[in-house]
Amino acid sequence: MLILCLNFWAVKAQDIEVSGMVSFSDGGVAPGVTIVIKENEKMLSYHSTMSDGSYKFKMPSGNANLLLFKSIGYKTTEVNIKTLKITDQKHASLDVTLQEDAFELKGIVIQGDGKKERDTVALNLDKMNLTENSKFREILSKSPNFRLEDDGSIFYKGKPIDKILLNNRPGFVNQNSVALESIEKRMIEGIKIINNYKNNFSLNFDEVEETVLNIDTKEGFKNIIKPSFQAGYGYDNKYNFQGEALYFGNQLNSFLTTHTNNIGKMNVNLREIDVLLRSQESLSVYQQNVLNELLIPNKNRLSDFSSSTNYTFRKETPANRINATVYYFNTDRTSSLFSQSTNYDGSEIFKTNQTIHTKGNTLLSNIIVDFKMKTNQILSYQFGGNLLRDKGFSPQESVYGGVDSIHIFSAQKTSIGSMINKVNYDYKVAKNLILGSRTFWYTERSAIPVSASTDQQTIFNQDLVYRKNNIGQSIFLRYKQSEFFSPSLELNAGRVSEELNGQHNLNARDLDRSIMTYKANFKVFGERILKRIRYDAVFGIDHGDYKMGNGKRNYLNFPFDAKIRFENKLDLIEFNAANKFTPYDLQSGTVVLQSYNRVIQGSTAYPLNQSKTRIMGLKYAHNDFLKMLSYGGSANYVKNIDQLKDAFVKVIGNGLQQYQLYAIPSGEQYSVEAYGAKTIFSAGFPIKLDLNFKYLANNSPVYIMGNLSSVKNKDKIIRAGLESNTSSPINIEINTKNTFSNINVDGNRYSSSYSTNNFLLKYRTKKNEATLTFLYNNDHIIGKKYIRRNFNLSLKRTIGKTILGVEAENFDDIFKIFDNTAYNSILNFQNGINTVTVRNMAISYIMFTIKQNF
Incomplete structure (x- = not known):
């Protein structure tokens, strides 16, 4: 309710001082409420209430005619400035009471009730310079209030987002990479960030409130299967095929995605698969090794075939919930690299030219079924079945001591099968008392035959078989x-x-x-x-x-x-x-x-x-949507x-x-990170700025020739990004990452620096898109320089529901414009030796593409 006194507006607005109190409908004071001063649709300035709910400001110059009082979880209150009562001292007093804006999110109610405030923010997509085909990744990356990592991680106000709802129902759970590439603006009615979402199928008092994203889809994408297909083919037999079918329903969300190519792309990543397997009480060292071969992306290979398919089914009713996920991967890759290893005193131990060829296929499945037996009882069953196969061989030439050259052919083959069964039961005995139990059984069998031979003889042969059974039972009481x-x-x-x-x-x-x-x-x-x-x-x-x-x-x-x-x-x-x-x-x-x-x-x-392992960490995050600003830091x-x-x-x-x-008696790691992002010149020429600084220190001794030696690593990593986001057809983006590394081994120092730079020129209209990217790497490792220069190009033309295009990556290598001989060079000190590793090949292609939306 507004407390207003009417009076004739007889003096200039900028001469007036306005003050008062803002409170919530429950009577509590309202700190941090945003007060926006507008002239029709134009924002002139804004202010915030103090910790006690009070505010005071002078009117800005201009013809201000409207005040807006905004707070997350409450209805925006509008006040016509001409209705204020002005005293002889050119002062106006205005007290405001904000009303709740509660809504129901299927199973929970998020509102400001005086005890627990609703925390929901909606994104405005109309001012982001997007096209209808813009992917979810681009939508989030244009906002300085989100941090996106290469592994699919999404952070908002320092908190990870691992759930993306669709129409207020679970959609993508630990599947950010799929959502970021599959969801497009043409499907979206609105996006909300919910900071206090709780699992509907949980009785626990201590259930962690999660930060989630909710995507409301347009009516044309509800209760209907929406498929799309993309194909590309080009120079040197390079190809890329993608298909997907999405279904967003009232009680059911389901999607099927498939991706086959030989250009080094994948729509899933290791982090998300790692989370899936850890939920199954698994992830042995053998599974981890296979997944590293299958899923760690690296476009600097001789060849890279991969095929991945994901089917996800999520259905929720008031009585039960089903979550089922199946992944299938098939890869065939060849890498070429050169490495040189030295003692800590700089004397050479060996040089190796190596070609590594790996081929594998993997099937992962996870099914969770929840039953609400009664309003106070929940029974859950989880089944996971996984098959992982990987085989590889590596011909290599090694030179030892600068004299002897030896040719070795190594081969390995890994076959892993695992299964998990888990049953959970929760019983709410009383309003404030819960009794529960957890039962699981996990089994795994891994076969790992490995061999190595020279031209004359077999020098190593092993046929390891690993078996594991793990059974556990727990009971708990929560009050x-x-x-x-x-x-x-x-x-x-x-x-x-x-x-x-x-x-x-x-x-x-x-x-x-x-x-x-x-x-x-x-x-x-x-x-x-x-x-x-x-x-x-x-x-x-x-x-x-x-x-x-x-x-x-x-x-x-x-x-x-x-x-x-x-x-x-x-x-x-x-x-x-x-x-x-x-x-x-x-x-x-x-x-x-x-x-x-x-x-x-x-x-x-x-x-x-x-x-x-002992861990300590401290982090701080600030996120202000209105100011388009976020910053924070952490120390670990x-x-x-x-x-x-x-x-x-x-x-x-x-x-x-x-x-x-x-066994190393003791080793320590320290890290400090600070970051910030802001959109500047938002009214006329919006530019998003990103800055990130990270300091890493590792004091972990190693054994060198049987003696424990001191090894200290220090890395400084500086990242910066600039992206214009104007309504003009032409925009630019610049990204740079500079790493300065120092290794100290018993007083011997080794330095290296790595500079990775991307320059993007973008052209976009309603139907046409073009992006030209220039990559420049400048690495210095122990006195040697490794430089990489490449061009990438993307052209798209939208005709109705069809998108025609050209995609080219490292295409200058095809025409030999630059003499690139090193990609992703690195120095590290491990195992008591220094090793410089240089990847000397990268995938290059030019292809024509077509995408059809239905």
Whole structure:
């Protein structure tokens, strides 16, 4: 309700001082409310209320005629300036009461109720210089209030976004990369950021409030399958085929995407698959190795075929919910690289010219079914079944000591099958008491045959078979005393049994390990302390019995994980600390051949041991949509105790490199990051600016020739970006990343610097798009310079629902305009040796494309 007094507007607006109080409908004061002063549709200036809800300002020059009072979760209140009562002292008093703007989000109600404020922001797509075919990635990247990473991560106000709703229903869950490429502006009615979304199928008091994106689709894209198809073919038999079918319904969201090409593109990424497998209690070292081969993108290859298909089905009714996801990957890749390794004193150990050819296919599936048996009981079942296959070979020529040249042919083949069954049951015994249980069983079998040979003989052969069974049972009791304090107790018992069998000519050991664990976790949780503070902490007592052969060892660990967060509408401050314990991989107890030419020697004592990790982190984020501004920073500290690392020992007579596993007593990592993004000149010539600075320090000793040596790494990374976003057909974008690296090994210093730069010239009209990109890399590694220069080009013409185009990448290599011999060069110090790695090839193509929307 407005408290207004009418009077004749008889003096100039800029002579008037306006003051008053703004409150919410529940009587509470309203800090941080935005007050916009307008002349018709033109914004003249804006102000904000103080922490006590008060405000005071002088009218700006101009013919101001309207005041707007805005706050997230409340209706905008408009005041005609001519209705204000002006005193003889040229002062006007105005008090405003904001009314709630509540709405229902299928299963939850988000509103400002005096206890928990609604936090929802809508994006205005009409002022972003977009076309109907602009992808979701471009939409978010144009706003300085989002941070997008190469791995598909989306951050808003320092918080990750892992769920994207479609019409207020779950759509993309840990599938940002699919959403970023599949959703286009032509489908979107509106986009909202919801900061306090909760899972509808959960009874837990301590369910974390998530930040999610909700996409409201246009009516023409609801309850109907909308397919599209894209094809491209060009020079040197390069091709790219994509297809998708999307269905957005009232209770069902489903989509099928497929992508086949030989130009190094994929529409899924390792981070999201990693999250999927970790939810299945899996991701062994063998699975991780295969996924690295399949999913780590790198366009600097000789050839790169990949085919990926994803089908996702999500249906939710008041009584049940089904989430099903299936991925299939097929890859065939060849890389060419040159590496040179030296001792810490600079003396050369070996040089290697290597071609690596890998081929694999993988099927991943995950199904979760939730049942609301009653209003106070939820039963959930999860099934995951995975098949991973990868084979590769690598012919290589190595020169040792600058004299001896040895040709080695290595081959490996990995076949992995795994399955998970998990049952969860939650029972709300009383209004403030929940009883629950968790039961799971996981099994895995991996076969890893590896061989290496010279022209004369087989020098290494192994046929490892790894088996794992993991079964666990837990029960918990959660009690909610108040919003400020909710304790819970969880008891857990589990058993892991593992076997590693194999035969090769380096005295293989068959290993059989079992780990029996008993855990008790006490958790405390609270929120809305002083209306802004949330905390949760888990303190555990873990007892573990490790057995392998005749060896046995017991552990009593005290892990913890704590987090405290302060958050208001614009700012977030969060501190976290954790203490974790991890058993060594079973393969640390034997000899294995890795990366085609590295023989790694373990110890039977290692599988009975564990590593420890201590983590502390602090982050701050500020996000202001009205000012088109975001900035923040973070500081993190990690200490690793008894972490296993392999160290170079010698070159075996047959040409293989021998490494020894060592437990490093202590290693520390520090990182500090600051970032900021803002759109400047928003009224006439909007330009988005991005700045990022990151400092990394790693003090982690390594063993060199059997002696523990000090190794300190320091990296400074500076990123900057500029993108114009005007209504003009022509816009520009400039991105630069500069890394300065220093390595200190027992007083010996090595320096390197890497500069990666992109310059984009963009032309866009309603039906035509063109982008010309120039890439320039300038790397300096231990006195040597590596330069890369390339051009990329994209042309598109829209004719109805058809898009015709030309796509070219590194096309100057085809015409040999530049003499590029190095792509993505890098220096690192690992395993006790310095290694400079140079990728000397990159994929180049020119192709014609066509896309058809239906």
